[in-house]
Amino acid sequence: MEPTPTNSPVIEFRDVVYLLPDGQTLLRDLNLQVQRGETLVLLGRSGSGKTTTLKLVNRLLSPSCGEVRVNGAPTADSDVIRLRRSIGYVIQDVGLFPHFTVERNIGLVPRIEGWPADRIHLRVEELLRMVGLDEKIASRYPHQLSGGQRQRVGVARALAADPSILLMDEPFGALDALTRDQLQREFLSLQQRLNKTVVFVTHDLREALRLGSRIALMESGQLVTVLPPQEFLRSTDPLAAAYVQAFGEGLNSVATRGTE
């Protein structure tokens, strides 16, 4: 199923500025829209403001100026707990609860949302299959899993209450190349089926080209350009060109989307 972009963006940044208490500017005049069903990749080096941008969506951070809208409503006006539960969140360090089994980790949001136990159980099994894990893993603790398995559990946990938006902060950054490749492939097929609105942070151009329907390039707290992967490769923007240069040959074959 192709994404069906509607006119109203799912996530919208309007003139967003984010300052640290000491006055340092982490983000300036950000204007950005994320459409329903797309995977928007925030690409940039560390300190470019991509993680800050991501955290503004689920209000782990609040903008100093401007506003962030999710599903048309300013996040500042919405109930922050409800907002966060309606948005899946995956981070590089996974952040699985070490004292909970895999099943409890995945089922945590459904449980605090008051789902009946049998429904949670079924949902956990469904999610484990969805992310390519054996159901037997449900009773294990995070420290008994490999890095790749942990990250899959992290993704399953983020999907537990079926949020329409998924925020992913370098989820595959700490994995070995083979596992990363596999998870990227699975992400694509999962995204084809689930059609979530995804904001994905990475510093890896290859990953951005492969997973993104659009790439938002960031540098020193500013949005440089937003382009579909194929156009990104042809971009004359000096920074985009520098990225393409740095990552070298063979990028064309990675960029599967964006020719439309």
Add this chain to the structure above:
Amino acid sequence: MNVIHFFAQHHQEILELTLEHLWLVGISTLLAVLIGIPLGILSAHWPVWNKPVLGTANIVQTIPSLALFGFLLPVPWIGARADRLAILALTLYALLPVIRNTYTGIRGVDPAVVEAGRGMGLTGRQLLFQVELPMAVSVILSGIRVAVVVSVGLATIAAAIGAGGLGEFIFRGLAMVNNQLILAGAIPAAVLALSADFGLGWLERRLQPR
């Protein structure tokens, strides 16, 4: 031989004073836990409270125990009965390790786990009770363990103000220059301290997060 004989003869009194000792230590530890854990959480979550809370607990710790008993003597209600006074003093001494370890335990929770929890939409209370406290529990317990072991020793001094406990034997023995009497107080106190240390240490390892 003499000591064993003495113990056999006075086992009734030894048992009574041991129970009294346990009561002093138990009540004061309970109070220290009830007060110390919330204060530890407070200073871990709101750094403004960190210095005043830990600083005060630290200062209390430096007051010599006999002096503290003396200071508290004129306090109304508390000073009226020796056991109240002893319990208050022991509670004050037990606070520092409990507060400090609660603080350390909560601050030591992996920030990624806390961030994931917040990002998932856990409320502050859910985060505290389902994530932070369970993950800090073994560190908090080790603070309680230190508090108990120190209290068992300190509680012997409470006999100086007439609060009872195993210190009775020790002070009596000192006054009468009778080693058997001193040992009748010191040995059970040592056994209490060691078994509390061992028992709580075992519990601590059981609850260690993986």
